[in-house]
Amino acid sequence: MPPFTRRPPHGDPTVMRLIQTASGRRSVVLHLVIVLVLLATAKGFDGSSHTANHWIVLVVYAVCSVCLGLADWREAHRGRRREYGGTDSDKAADMEWLAWTATLLNAGVALFLVVEHMLVGAVETEETATAVSRLPAFLLLLQTGLSMRVLHTAVFAGLVSLAWGSTILFAFAYPESALLGPHVTLDEEVPGLLTFMAASLVVIDGVRRLRSAVTTALRMERERTTLARFVPTRVVGELASACLEAVRSRHACLFALDLRGFSAFTREHAQEEVVRALLDVRALTHVAVTEHGGIVDKYVGDGILAQFVVGRPQAQAHAALACGHAIVARLAALNAERAREGRPTLRITMALHCGEVLVGVFDDGHRAEFTVLGQAMNTLARIEARAKAADLTLTASDAFLRLLGPAIRSGLTLSAMPPSECRDTRDLALYAVAWADAPAETALNPAA
Incomplete structure (x- = not known):
């Protein structure tokens, strides 16, 4: 796995605590049901020759089991209400201690009842006694x-199978010891042990599969929640389902916007006017980007970076171009309103590019940020710089325009920009772009 991805491990204790916390009340109910079943079958005439030890073990198990169930419920209740004052490691240690105690207690009473029946035997109806002795296991x-x-399920199954099998082997190896009680035969006990072992394998495999599925579902939900902090709700679902790692490589159409002449604007106007102009453009751009399925990456001074990472590359390009068109139209309406108020009008430069980038939440433990990284982002910055130097409203790379298809390109006015003298952008084919229905101030070169 690449070093920049930080995927939770399969046995993530945080994820498993979320699973097990919800089982507190269910744990109490299960303990009570099992205790009642054991007491009811022992009280009823099942053909077994019960000794005093049998009742002592059942009473001790009943008390301990109910206490463990209540303790499990209490810990789960504390975890849900966040009333527990310890650290996460303390909580995990407490939950694990309770779980191991319950597992060993269950294994102890199950193997005791099985072995006790084999040693003591039955009085009359051996079939009923055999069934009752195996039911707890x-x-x-x-x-x-x-x-x-x-692991707990495997340990429980292993302990019961080991005790059961050892008793069978000892009785088989030393038949003269008369180890088996009345009405108990190896012909019945061996199939019973094999049935229990087969059931154990099925349960262990089922628990492993269910745990993996629930862990994956919880991890995806956690990533969906994390993404919701950074990206619009309408794109969270697709990003979360398509991007299970924290960071991954994928195609994106990139969008950059900058206010033209902003340095001079800040010198010529009051601070309040500068702030209002900047916020107006940011709000306008954010709404347009979000409406077209994009994500505002970051604000850098008077610049705005956005990304279109949802859908196929062609759909990303269509959305980015439509977003640019919407921004041009809304800026014209905003400038008309500002002119009526006697405020200065605003001009922008936009750049469009595409390519493979690293997309995801970059979290260094101090600050998390959903962003994109890669050569395409560096190229976008150079495209924007050239467009701003040429005083253009919209500039797009040839790679971006090829994604649009002939039908959409035919509705645009494209003007090839002269090659750059800069070594980094010398081989980069760029085009000034305009729409036939664009306002007058968005001509290819308003300064010309």
Whole structure:
């Protein structure tokens, strides 16, 4: 992965805490249901020869399980309400401690009930007793899987399978020990163990897949939320779905706007007038860019940089050109209003270019910024400088104009600019652009 991308790891603890925090109340309910099932089956006549230890273990498990469920609910409730005063590492340690305690407790009671039945046996109806002894193992396997922790589920399944299998192997290796209780046979226990192991593999794989899917969905939602801080709402969805990494390379049409003669404007007019002129142009441009699916990258003095990164390259070019046309028309209306108020009119220079750039949120840990980087941005700056020096309203590169297609280019007035003496832009073909319905002040060269 490129060094500039900072994608959350698959086991991102922050993401997993979001998943597990929502399970607090569900955890309490599951613990209560399982405790009631165990007590109900043990209380009823199931054919098992229960010892005093059986009831002691169930009571201890019931108390510990309910306490763990309540503690899990409390931690989840604190996390949602942000009332917990510790650090993120403290929260993670507390949640992990509770999870491991619950996993080991579940494994302990499941293997105890299975092994106890094998050792003590049944009085009469061995089929019922066998089913009841295995039920906790399968129920607790599902409960552990619902915690969305693959390792915990694997540890639970491994401990129960190891104890169950060890008992079977010992009984098989030493038949003279009479280890198995009445009505307990290996012909029943071996298929039961294999069934449990197969179910464990299915649950572990399902938890792994579900965890991966939920983690991906949460990561995409987090990136969507992050992008929403920087880009218009109408383009957040497409950018988030097409750009899963923080920064990636993609095609973009680039737009630059600058106020012509702004240095002289600041010397000749009051500060309030300068600020109002600058804000008027910024507001006008921002609305036009956003309406056409673009993103205002940044404001640099009296300059504005925007990017069109959504859709195919041809669609980006069409949107950028339409945005430029809208700005020209709205600036004419704004200048008419300013003239009526006795304020000075404003003139702008716009530049259009395209190319592959790095797009995304650049976050150094101190300041995050959604922007684009690349050679195309450097070229755009040189195009704007040449257009401003020639006193042009709109200048576009040949690469940008080729994206428009013959039909749209036929509606434009294009005038090739002379080659530049600058080495960096000597081989760059540029054109002054105007529309047939453009206002008079947007002619190719108003100063001519």
